[in-house]
Amino acid sequence: xxxxxxxxxxxxxxxxxxxxxxxxxxxxxxxxxxxxxxxxxxxxxxxxxxxxxxxxxxxxxxxxxxxxxxxxxxxxxxxxxxxxxxxxxxxxxxxxxxxxxxxxxxxxxxxxxxxxxxxxxxxxxxxxxxxxxxxxxxxxxxxxxxxxxxxxxxxxxxxxxxxxxxxxxxxxxxxxxxxxxxxxxxxxxxxxxxxxxxxxxxxxxxxxxxxxxxxxxxxxxxxxxxxxxxxxxxxxxxxxxxx
Amino acid sequence: xxxxxxxxxxxxxxxxxxxxxxxxxxxxxxxxxxxxxxxxxxxxxxxxxxxxxxxxxxxxxxxxxxxxxxxxxxxxxxxxxxxxxxxxxxxxxxxxxxxxxxxxxxxx
Numbered sequence: 126x127x128x129x130x131x132x133x134x135x136x137x138x139x140x141x142x143x144x145x146x147x148x149x150x151x152x153x154x155x156x157x158x159x160x161x162x163x164x165x166x167x168x169x170x171x172x173x174x175x176x177x178x179x180x181x182x183x184x185x186x187x188x189x190x191x192x193x194x195x196x197x198x199x200x201x202x203x204x205x206x207x208x209x210x211x212x213x214x215x216x217x218x219x220x221x222x223x224x225x226x227x228x229x230x231x232x233x234x235x236x237x238x239x240x241x242x243x244x245x246x247x248x249x250x251x252x253x254x255x256x257x258x259x260x261x262x263x264x265x266x267x268x269x270x271x272x273x274x275x276x277x278x279x280x281x282x283x284x285x286x287x288x289x290x291x292x293x294x295x296x297x298x299x300x301x302x303x304x305x306x307x308x309x310x311x312x313x314x315x316x317x318x319x320x321x322x323x324x325x326x327x328x329x330x331x332x333x334x335x336x337x338x339x340x341x342x343x344x345x346x347x348x349x350x351x352x353x354x355x356x357x358x359x360x361x362x363x364x365x366x367x368x
Numbered sequence: 369x370x371x372x373x374x375x376x377x378x379x380x381x382x383x384x385x386x387x388x389x390x391x392x393x394x395x396x397x398x399x400x401x402x403x404x405x406x407x408x409x410x411x412x413x414x415x416x417x418x419x420x421x422x423x424x425x426x427x428x429x430x431x432x433x434x435x436x437x438x439x440x441x442x443x444x445x446x447x448x449x450x451x452x453x454x455x456x457x458x459x460x461x462x463x464x465x466x467x468x469x470x471x472x473x474x475x476x
Binding site for chain 2: 296
């Protein structure tokens with residue numbers, strides 16, 4: 126190991142410190158999730174358990190919204206799976222850097238691999254000295270984990286005092302809109318989004334919320350078809366390098 | 369939804385979320401995936417997000433579809449702000465403020 130390698134604790138603190146700006150941005154989401162979960166009829170324990178065990182912002186919002194609409198549990202779980210498939214891309218991107226780490230490290234890093242943790246740690250993994258980069262990732266991931274738990278708890282305690290006339294439920298589609306925009310990187314991605322939106326509007330009458338699943342499968346198919354038409358070769362290393 | 373069903377959603381959500389995050393970290397062989405799956409991964413997020421948000425913007429509580437109204441207009445304003453600034457918080461705030469203004473102008 127080169128002598129100038131930062132110590133584990135320095136790596137950890139540096140990861141946590143570089144996550145701070147993201148933490149502030151995430152607090153309102155956690156607050157809103159805690160409040161929304163209670164409004165839908167979950168108990169405080171159930172609401173906090175979502176954040177403790179699922180630990181995935183968009184998927185938690187969608188779950189709670191589908192519970193409100195009376196969707197079947199299997200449909201909700203399938204939807205969560207589809208929403209979180211993008212994490213497989215992050216996982217593939219991180220994989221070459223963690224192959225030689227012990228299983229317990231990989232298990233923890235997988236648990237903490239959120240959109241934000243991936244975004245914050247990606248620049249760190251572009252540098253040369255990666256001997257202890259996993260400590261940096263741990264600092265980032267644990268900071269985000271703590272923020273999500275605390276902001277959810279605060280939402281459970283304070284959130285239900287927000288008056289209905291503020292239409293805060295509308296913050297949810299706006300949040301998804303804000304998450305959608307960075308995904309619209311090329312024509313096939315636009316097509317997938319437009320098809321997903323239009324089809325889900327058309328198919329919304331299907332039972333158990335199945336319209337959403339059908340709409341997404343067709344929309345992804347349209348995206349793949351358009352991409353294959355414009356670029357017949359598989360994108361080189363696409364599964365390794367999502368950015 | 370019964371408490372048992374809620375817990376099923378929480379535990380099922382935990383399993384599928386952890387499975388996607390752990391996938392390649394545990395078994396780092398992405399080149400062995402079928403081509404459709406590999407190509408399709410990146411379209412899943414835009415398709416799902418749009419499929420969820422569009423009905424919430426355009427379908428009224430009565431079940432009717434409305435293309436011109438406070439929520440569609442507020443969503444379009446938010447989209448323009450988000451596209452121009454790339455700032456999630458400005459987009460959400462802009463959309464909410466637009467909705468409040470329109471709702472106060474058009475008492476239902």
